[in-house]
Amino acid sequence: MALTPTGAETTSSTSSLLTIKSSKSVSRKKSSMATAQLIRRYHTLNKELSQCLARIDQCSNNGAGEAKNETGYHRHKQGGAGQRYSAQQKANDLARIAAIRQEMDDLGGLDMYQKASTLGQSKQRGGDSSKWLIPVIESCHPQLDKKAGNSLRLLDIGALSPHNYQKYSSWIKVTPIDLNPQDPLITKMDFLEMPIPTSKDELFDVVCLSLVVNFVGDPIQRGEILRHSVRFLVPGTGLLYLVLPLPCIDNSRYMDHELLVEMMAALGYTTLVSHHLAKKLAYYAFRLDSVFPGDKDSSRKGSNKKGANQLMFPKKMRHDKPNRNNFCIVLA
Structure with a gap:
């Protein structure tokens, strides 16, 4: 026999059922945490990858100035920093890009990220x-x-x-x-x-x-x-x-x-x-x-009347406080 939290006696089968339900709950919680961690890490890596690729684009002299990050979306030259970008900095960015892509592959790549996102929108997790x-x-x-x-x-x-x-x-x-x-x-x-x-x-x-x-x-x-x-x-x-x-x-x-x-x-x-x-x-x-x-x-x-380097809404600090993130949207 076993006691419930209220002190009532239960049979061993009831106790086993409670244990199974508890184990499933813990398992779902761990699975949910792992899914969230994978999604967060993939987001972080993808953002850093975009930053590295953007710096390389900016210093490019071939005029194309366009590449794709892991999302598939294009990135365009933003201009301005090419002269200050050294060969060593470019080499560092190239090495970091290789490391990021390797870690993304180790995580399962975009395919695994999306499978995790699909799991995250399941009915058991809110729909x-x-x-x-x-x-x-x-x-x-x-x-x-x-x-x-x-x-x-x-x-x-x-x-x-x-x-x-x-x-x-x-x-x-x-x-x-x-x-x-x-x-x-x-x-x-x-x-x-x-x-x-x-x-x-x-x-x-x-x-x-x-x-x-x-x-x-x-x-x-x-x-x-x-x-x-x-x-x-x-x-x-x-x-x-x-x-x-x-x-x-x-x-x-x-x-x-x-x-x-x-x-x-x-x-x-x-x-x-x-x-x-x-x-x-x-x-x-x-x-x-x-x-x-x-x-x-x-x-x-695909064009607009403003100049290529004139931004409607540039990146501008609005809340200079600690422990805040750097998410922003720039509207050209």
Whole structure:
């Protein structure tokens, strides 16, 4: 016989069952911790890799100034520091790049990172973040006839599963894309290389960037992804669903809620439809009320009216306090 925490006697079989449940709970906790550690480490390595590659790009004299980090997204020359970058510094960066890529391979590479992320959005760990978006979409389309069939078009960038919106398939038609799909139903695609719609019928009603922007290591590329999203949405009604880790918003030296809203307004996302700061994530839904003047026509060709070295929102210290992270978004 055994005693429960309340002092009551239990049979040995009941005691064994409690032990098994306790062991499973501990196992899940350890698994969850290991998954989180892998994701955090991969993020850190990818950011450092982007920084090393950016420095090499800056000093390049070949004029190309473009390469790809492990996310697959392009990085462009930012100019300015080429003269101060010595041969020894370049050699150090090249050695560090090799070491980073080796560690990434040892972790299982992008494929293992995405498998860990897929596990992280399982129902046992809270589910995927799409469930927050559905009520927002419904509030923006109160007259929508859900029985009409695939009324709204949704582009899911960095999709971990093609089934996140399956429950709503009668009124949402999803196009899931990812650099390294974990499911054959997800299209292998670099968002920045995705063909820009040439007609209104090809535009989307919703574009989802859930934990995508923060994964890109280069701040300028983060801004370019946000700018690029404008080219895929229906002006006036299109929604951008943006999810970031909460520390990117409430614990950064260079970013906060107010700055993010200001940046998005500059791109044409002048209405913050809804936002929610949860325990670990920050959820945002912006409406594309108008296309940024500098992007209205030229953006669909990948350019803007500002000079190459003139930034709308440069990296600028906002919260000079200890124990804060360096997450930022630079908008050119």
